[in-house]
Amino acid sequence: MSRRDVLKGSALVALGACAAPLHKTGSKPKVVIVGGGVGGLATLRHLIDTHPDAFDITLIEPKTTYTTCFYSNLYVGGLRPLSSLQFRYDAIARRPGVQVVHDRVAAILPTERRVRTSTGVTFDYDRLVVSPGIAVDYTGLPGWSEQAARRMPHAWQSGSQAQLLQRQLATVPDGGLIVVIAPPNPYRCPPGPYERVSMMAHALTVSGRIGARIIIIDPKESFSKQPLFQQGWERHYPGMIEWLPPMVHDGVRRIDANTMTVETGFETYRNCALVNVIPRQSAGEIAVDAGLAAPGGYCVVDPTTLKSQHDDAIHVLGDAADAGDMPKSAFAANSQARVVAQTIREELIQAAHIEATYDNTCWSLIDTNDSVYVGGQYRPSGNRITQIESVISSPADPDEVRATNYGASAAWYLGLTSALFA
Known part of the structure; x- marks a missing residue:
């Protein structure tokens, strides 16, 4: 896969005109979308961009302002203002055939093909799109809870947690200790915890707090882009960051938010200046409550259609x-x-068939203009989506390539968010 291939699909582009004409049945097919993040909004945009008058679409999302989790590490590191990550749904709501409902879905009723919101309003559907993001597990680490997250934030969902984390980072003294507890697989944004550590180290360094230390307590024996991150940490933040795999720490035994203590099997870290707990994750609450999630916490889907294994609609x-x-x-x-x-x-409207293909690219910023990426192309194979090609930055890439990577990521972010919220 070439570098150009990595950037394919980086903007939200229409799939092209579908040759088959729409069939007339008297009323438009009803599509209800649960969740106004990238998955839900992009589905909406792909539907209306190719067939603007074909569907009655209802988007149900509790928040009136969407704050992107992707790129939020750059906010934590002081490289972007929070306002640059925030978007409203007003333009989408003005689209013909689109209704935006700011409410929470309380129940999915598949037999009736209907959803019910927390205020008791119901919406019928011909197809339901469920994209609720993640839920974080507040019970998996001894001593850490939803209340404890007010002092030891996860900042792994959009909202006020990223702001709390940035405020706490600003108060870390020179010589202070930061502990980051990384999550087990699978979780949102595999390189994300390590980009976050990089951005923490960047903020500490540019403010002169080079005596601070960051300890990563990881339940995994390896992590995404590991050689690239560790090379970058040694180059930009020598001696500041230490990564501990399970064989070194023997697991997290206890967390105490009141005393800012993290106890592992081999060592206890007391009076931490900041503790960032990124816990185990699962599918968003409504997906679990509706019985769409498997025992592992996520929803098993058909690889060619992304239909739930439990319901064809x-x-x-x-x-x-x-x-x-x-x-x-x-x-x-x-x-x-x-x-x-x-x-x-x-x-629903007899459009021409197109084979399912997928791609992904994930950029991570290690320091100003030092960005690395990993990418892949994927195809359905049997009962799962399988990677068929992969690409990753090289540790030998020159500085100008790393700077170009950052420019590509910024262009992708701007292109995607501009298209989603237009």
């Missing part, structure tokens, strides 16, 4: 889906949305 995509070899990322969610929208068009 329900698609699940994005971070909530078990998408085989595909990582959980905004890029992947947009790629999956193309397939979901195409399947809906084929089945």
Whole structure:
């Protein structure tokens, strides 16, 4: 795969005109989309961009402002303002045939093909698209809870947690200790915890707090882009970051948010200046409550249509889906949305068939203008989505290539968010 291939699909582009004419049945097919993140919004945009008058679409999303989790590490590191990550749904709501409902889905009623919101309003559907993102597990680490997260934030969902984390980072003294607890697989954005550590180290370094230390307690024996991150840490932040795999720390035994203590099997870290706990994750709450999730916490889907294994009229995509070899990322969610929208068009308005293909690219910033990437192309194979090609940055890439990578990631972010919220 070439570098040009990595950037394919980086903007939200229409799939092209479908040759088959729409059939007239008196009323438009109803599509209900649960979740206004990338997966849900991209599905909506792919539907209306190719057939703007073909569907009645209802998007149900509790928040009126969407804050992207992707790129939020750059906010934590002081490289982007929070406002640059925030978007409203006003333009989408003005689209013909689109209704935006700011409410929470309380129940999915598959027998009636209906959803009910927390305020008791119901919406019927011909196809339901479920893209609720993730839920974090507040019970998997002894002593850490939803209340403890007010002092030891996860900042792995959009909202106020990233702001809390940035405020805490600003108060870390020179010589202070930061502990980051990384999550077990699978989780949202595999390189994300290590980019976050990089951005923490960047913020500490540019403010002169080079005596601070960051300890990563990881339940995994290896992590995404590991050689690239560790090379970058040694280059930009020598001696500041230490990564501990399970064989070194023997597991997290206890967390105490009141005393800012993290106890592992081999060592206890007391009076930490900051503790960032990124816990185990699962599909968003509504997907689990509706019985769409498997025992592993995510929703098993058909690899060619992303339909739930439990219901032929329900698609699940994005971070909530078990998408085989595909990582959980905004890029992947947009790629999956193309397939979901195409399947809906084929089945409800007899659009021409297009084979399902998927791609992903994930950039990570280690320091200013030092960006690395990993990418892949994927195809359905048997009962899962399988990676067929992969590409990754080289440790030998020159500085100008790393700077170009950052420019590509910024262009992708701008292109995607501009298209989603237009």
